[in-house]
Amino acid sequence: MTEAVQASGSLRNRLAITLIGGAAILAVLLFFLVRSYAAQIAQQGQDRILGASATSILDAASIRDGVIEVDIPYAAFSMLGTASDDRVFYAIYQDDRLLSGYPGLSLPDADLDGNGPFRTVEFEGADVRRVTASRTLIGADVRTVVSVSVAQTKDALAGTLNRISRNAALFGVGFFALAALLSFWATSTTIGQLMRLTNSVTRRGPQDLSPFAKPVPSEMVPLVSSLNNLMGRLDQSLSQSEDFIAEAAHRVRTPLATVRSHAEATLQRVGKEENRQALRSMVRAIDESSRAAGQLLDHAMITFRADHLERQDIDLVELVRDLVVRLTPVAEMKDIALILSGDKTAPFSGDPILLQNAFRNAIDNALKYAPSESSIEISVSTSPETSVKICDQGAGFPPDEIDNLATRFARGPNSDGIIGSGLGLTIVRDVAAAHGGTMTLRNTPGGGACVILSF
Amino acid sequence: MKFLLVEDNQDLANAISSRMQLDGHVIDHAAKIQDAIAFSETGEYDLILLDIMLPDGDGRSFLKRHRDGKMDTPVIVLTARSQVSDRIGMLDLGADDYVTKPFDHAELQARCRAVLRRKAGKSQTVMKVGDVVFDPVAGQLTVNGEVVVLRNRELRLLELLISAPGQIFPKGKLVDRLFSYDDDVSENAVEVYIGRIRKHLEGSSVRITTHRGLGYRLEHD
Numbered sequence: 001m002t003e004a005v006q007a008s009g010s011l012r013n014r015l016a017i018t019l020i021g022g023a024a025i026l027a028v029l030l031f032f033l034v035r036s037y038a039a040q041i042a043q044q045g046q047d048r049i050l051g052a053s054a055t056s057i058l059d060a061a062s063i064r065d066g067v068i069e070v071d072i073p074y075a076a077f078s079m080l081g082t083a084s085d086d087r088v089f090y091a092i093y094q095d096d097r098l099l100s101g102y103p104g105l106s107l108p109d110a111d112l113d114g115n116g117p118f119r120t121v122e123f124e125g126a127d128v129r130r131v132t133a134s135r136t137l138i139g140a141d142v143r144t145v146v147s148v149s150v151a152q153t154k155d156a157l158a159g160t161l162n163r164i165s166r167n168a169a170l171f172g173v174g175f176f177a178l179a180a181l182l183s184f185w186a187t188s189t190t191i192g193q194l195m196r197l198t199n200s201v202t203r204r205g206p207q208d209l210s211p212f213a214k215p216v217p218s219e220m221v222p223l224v225s226s227l228n229n230l231m232g233r234l235d236q237s238l239s240q241s242e243d244f245i246a247e248a249a250h251r252v253r254t255p256l257a258t259v260r261s262h263a264e265a266t267l268q269r270v271g272k273e274e275n276r277q278a279l280r281s282m283v284r285a286i287d288e289s290s291r292a293a294g295q296l297l298d299h300a301m302i303t304f305r306a307d308h309l310e311r312q313d314i315d316l317v318e319l320v321r322d323l324v325v326r327l328t329p330v331a332e333m334k335d336i337a338l339i340l341s342g343d344k345t346a347p348f349s350g351d352p353i354l355l356q357n358a359f360r361n362a363i364d365n366a367l368k369y370a371p372s373e374s375s376i377e378i379s380v381s382t383s384p385e386t387s388v389k390i391c392d393q394g395a396g397f398p399p400d401e402i403d404n405l406a407t408r409f410a411r412g413p414n415s416d417g418i419i420g421s422g423l424g425l426t427i428v429r430d431v432a433a434a435h436g437g438t439m440t441l442r443n444t445p446g447g448g449a450c451v452i453l454s455f
Numbered sequence: 456m457k458f459l460l461v462e463d464n465q466d467l468a469n470a471i472s473s474r475m476q477l478d479g480h481v482i483d484h485a486a487k488i489q490d491a492i493a494f495s496e497t498g499e500y501d502l503i504l505l506d507i508m509l510p511d512g513d514g515r516s517f518l519k520r521h522r523d524g525k526m527d528t529p530v531i532v533l534t535a536r537s538q539v540s541d542r543i544g545m546l547d548l549g550a551d552d553y554v555t556k557p558f559d560h561a562e563l564q565a566r567c568r569a570v571l572r573r574k575a576g577k578s579q580t581v582m583k584v585g586d587v588v589f590d591p592v593a594g595q596l597t598v599n600g601e602v603v604v605l606r607n608r609e610l611r612l613l614e615l616l617i618s619a620p621g622q623i624f625p626k627g628k629l630v631d632r633l634f635s636y637d638d639d640v641s642e643n644a645v646e647v648y649i650g651r652i653r654k655h656l657e658g659s660s661v662r663i664t665t666h667r668g669l670g671y672r673l674e675h676d
Contacts, residue, residue, distance in 0.1 A: 261474045
């Protein structure tokens with residue numbers, strides 16, 4: 001009855017992918033940021049030492065007798081010592097002439113674009129960091145410029161950077177893992193709200209069309225309120241059609257009752273046999289139409305309820321006993337005894353309205369076909385399986401027809417003169433099937449028909 | 456017996472009343488819940504027959520009020536619905552039984568009798584004819600101090616005959632009383648039951664006489 005809804009994408013996946021993808025991008029960004037910031041700081045450290053070294057060399061430069069003298073202090077190179085045995089290069093120029101050190105380390109070319117005195121250059125096959133500083137020395141009638149370049153390979157720095165990169169990468173992966181976990185959690189709690197709503201819709205009984213009262217997250221309020229609206233309208237139209245059926249039944253059955261009562265009263269007064277015969281067939285026709293209408297309605301209701309079976313914990317014995325009490329006056333009219341036997345109690349999970357209707361139809365059937373002053377035995381047993389057996393002492397089912405009797409509107413050949421719609425056993429069978437059981441028709445050896453419902 | 460019939464359809468009410476009066480019952484008719492309340496508060500009834508759909512409200516509200524007011528007059532609901540759930544709801548509200556319209560008067564009588572029997576004791580109509588005591592509610596006949604429990608058809612047959620001693624009842628009428636309209640029985644079927652009642656009445660001052668071609672009559676000394 002319910003059509004499969006087409007699914008287009010999944011909110012959960014979309015949300016999870018967005019969150020996890022975002023986390024991955026953030027983690028990579030974080031990695032690069034941390035690494036470049038750390039590299040910058042490490043470079044600044046090296047630069048500062050290089051600068052200090054160059055300055056200390058320059059400080060040691062002086063002019064004596066017009067000659068430049070540079071006494072390179074020990075500290076100038078020792079301060080550059082590293083764990084990685086980095087190599088240190090230096091060059092001292094007077095004006096553009098190399099005084100001492102490695103030629104080609106630098107030409108103190110017109111210094112310096114915007115990058116300050118520090119530069120990373122290639123020297124002797126390695127990347128080195130180089131600083132260049134200069135100082136103007138003024139002696140007696142001499143004025144000269146001394147430039148000092150100090151450079152150092154970057155092995156220690158590279159080591160530090162590698163370490164930092166590794167840590168930053170670990171940090172990024174950790175961040176990503178945590179964020180992914182958080183996204184899964186966030187996704188499932190968010191979707192969980194939806195699932196909870198879905199569950200509470202699904203778990204509702206078919207009759208329950210009351211609005212949802214439980215608080216929901218504000219984003220779901222529009223959905224829930226339109227759901228409530230829809231159910232309100234459904235409830236209204238259902239109760240309208242229920243009212244309509246009740247009203248229609250009332251309108252049809254009340255005049256029928258009037259005709260029947262008048263016919264019966266007239267029958268009491270009329271003496272002429274042909275008039276009596278006419279009145280009798282009138283009453284019979286009324287009974288037939290009202291019974292058929294009743295069973296059609298019952299059958300419709302049973303089909304509806306069987307589609308949405310509402311199980312309750314009930315006692316089959318109690319249910320059948322109520323029914324026996326209810327039907328006893330009718331049975332007594334034919335001096336038929338209704339005998340309830342079997343177990344004292346039979347707990348069962350089922351729809352009491354459906355079950356009662358089924359048992360009533362089976363007993364009604366027995367009452368119709370059983371002879372006067374006989375008995376109908378109704379037994380409820382719980383082992384080996386839960387079953388209800390209704391046996392009369394009538395003529396039994398016609399053996400040829402026994403398999404077809406439960407088909408809709410089928411009536412046995414011995415039903416002449418007995419009012420019925422042919423829906424009775426169909427109802428019994430449908431109710432049994434709705435509860436996962438079966439209906440069996442059987443004739444007892446001593447004569448008589450048995451309807452057995454086993455679950 | 457005295458009945459209160461609460462039914463808004465005048466035609467149906469007339470039909471039920473005239474049918475019940477034929478059985479010798481007294482019937483008051485109320486067309487609205489208002490009237491029904493007034494009647495039930497002032498009159499002593501053996502039974503109330505209650506329609507559910509009434510112009511000034513739902514018969515169920517009358518039921519509830521009736522029960523809340525600790526009235527113990529039994530109520531049989533006349534319903535036009537055939538939904539079992541509705542029937543169960545009415546029994547929960549305190550109706551003693553229900554019949555679905557259109558109903559068989561014999562069934563209504565049987566239900567009335569069953570309800571009254573359950574409520575045993577209240578305003579029982581016991582009939583005395585000659586030296587025989589007949590209790591139609593309990594279905595008992597006392598002859599010479601001995602109590603006989605009658606079968607249902609014997610009971611209904613005797614009830615009719617004893618309601619008008621001296622009157623001849625044609626066989627056809629008796630058959631209609633004893634058998635449902637879909638039973639195809641011959642008029643002779645009634646003879647079996649006449650025979651049984653005669654047996655019960657043996658030794659009393661009451662007897663049933665056959666009037667060939669006319670029917671049966673209950674007589675007593």
